[in-house]
Amino acid sequence: MLYWVKIMKIKEIFKLAINKGAEADFRPKEAIEKLLKRRKEKYEKLSAKEKEEFDLEALENPYLDSRIYHIASDREIKKVLVGIDIEPAEILIAKEIGGIDLIIAHHPIGKGLAHLADVMDLQCDVLNFYGVPINIAEGLMKERINEVARGINAINHQRTVDAACLLGFNLINLHTPCDNLAAKFLKDLIEREKSERIGDLMNLLKEIPEYKTAAKIGAGPKIFVGDLERRCGKIALTEITGGTEGSPKIYEKMATAGIGTIIGMHISEEHKKEAEAANINVVIAGHMSSDSLGVNLFLDELEKRGIEIIPCSGLIRVSRVKK
Numbered sequence: 054m055l056y057w058v059k060i061m062k063i064k065e066i067f068k069l070a071i072n073k074g075a076e077a078d079f080r081p082k083e084a085i086e087k088l089l090k091r092r093k094e095k096y097e098k099l100s101a102k103e104k105e106e107f108d109l110e111a112l113e114n115p116y117l118d119s120r121i122y123h124i125a126s127d128r129e130i131k132k133v134l135v136g137i138d139i140e141p142a143e144i145l146i147a148k149e150i151g152g153i154d155l156i157i158a159h160h161p162i163g164k165g166l167a168h169l170a171d172v173m174d175l176q177c178d179v180l181n182f183y184g185v186p187i188n189i190a191e192g193l194m195k196e197r198i199n200e201v202a203r204g205i206n207a208i209n210h211q212r213t214v215d216a217a218c219l220l221g222f223n224l225i226n227l228h229t230p231c232d233n234l235a236a237k238f239l240k241d242l243i244e245r246e247k248s249e250r251i252g253d254l255m256n257l258l259k260e261i262p263e264y265k266t267a268a269k270i271g272a273g274p275k276i277f278v279g280d281l282e283r284r285c286g287k288i289a290l291t292e293i294t295g296g297t298e299g300s301p302k303i304y305e306k307m308a309t310a311g312i313g314t315i316i317g318m319h320i321s322e323e324h325k326k327e328a329e330a331a332n333i334n335v336v337i338a339g340h341m342s343s344d345s346l347g348v349n350l351f352l353d354e355l356e357k358r359g360i361e362i363i364p365c366s367g368l369i370r371v372s373r374v375k376k
């Protein structure tokens with residue numbers, strides 16, 4: 054069933070994603086508006102030379118890891134190719150398939166990747182939501198945000214964007230807005246179902262179709278710290294949204310804040326060891342599957358509007374649109 058038929062162009066799709074991401078954000082709407090207002094005030098104080106370098110999109114878009122990279126033709130979008138990672142290979146796939154009006158990546162590329170660290174502030178608010186004092190969250194995240202910014206500095210940011218330009222494809226990416234949708238979905242489910250033990254939590258996650266499919270190829274939810282018998286305590290979704298992995302020093306502070314179990318998409322060995330030392334259970338839901346969940350929740354909005362979706366590059370497409 055079509056919910057409504059309205060011509061969707063690239064900017065409308067992008068704006069819809071930003072709005073849906075903001076609705077699902079851990080921060081209230083007013084906090085996001087305040088953040089944009091603060092950026093505007095800072096911008097106005099800049100010198101003319103500094104203003105030239107300023108990323109003007111920052112005044113309207115709270116998620117700078119999500120961007121419109123190339124508009125080759127601003128037409129009605131009827132068919133989209135969507136993948137977790139879009140690289141030149143996927144651009145060529147789009148050419149082979151034919152009739153693709155827009156390519157949507159999940160992970161940031163180009164300018165969005167260069168600004169990945171900008172969305173990590175969100176993690177401070179998420180941690181604060183779960184009881185970690187904001188000064189501690191900000192103090193520990195500051196160092197980590199700088200580390201991430203340095204880490205992505207040397208990347209060939211424009212490679213995929215260049216391929217899209219050369220072959221004449223419209224290209225955008227939607228990262229944190231979709232991760233926000235996944236985090237909200239999981240948070241609501243967990244608050245509703247109240248799993249007592251890690252085993253119950255694992256069963257709950259495995260009922261989600263994206264995780265069920267991932268489990269079949271060996272990429273389903275896994276316990277990284279803890280075991281099936283352990284009690285969950287307070288479950289926090291601190292590692293689903295907000296760019297990439299936060300500070301490894303945060304686990305001890307989480308434990309002090311009363312968090313018993315965290316659900317993440319992925320975790321490094323260093324982070325895992327710190328969580329273990331703090332007696333925090335870690336359930337890793339899965340990377341591509343968790344990313345797919347968030348992307349799917351947005352793609353349903355496009356499907357409702359009559360847009361055809363072709364999944365690629367690790368996207369496990371599951372539609373929740375009532376037919």
Ligand SMILES: [Fe+2]
Pocket residue numbers: 160318340344
């Ligand atoms: Fe991801």
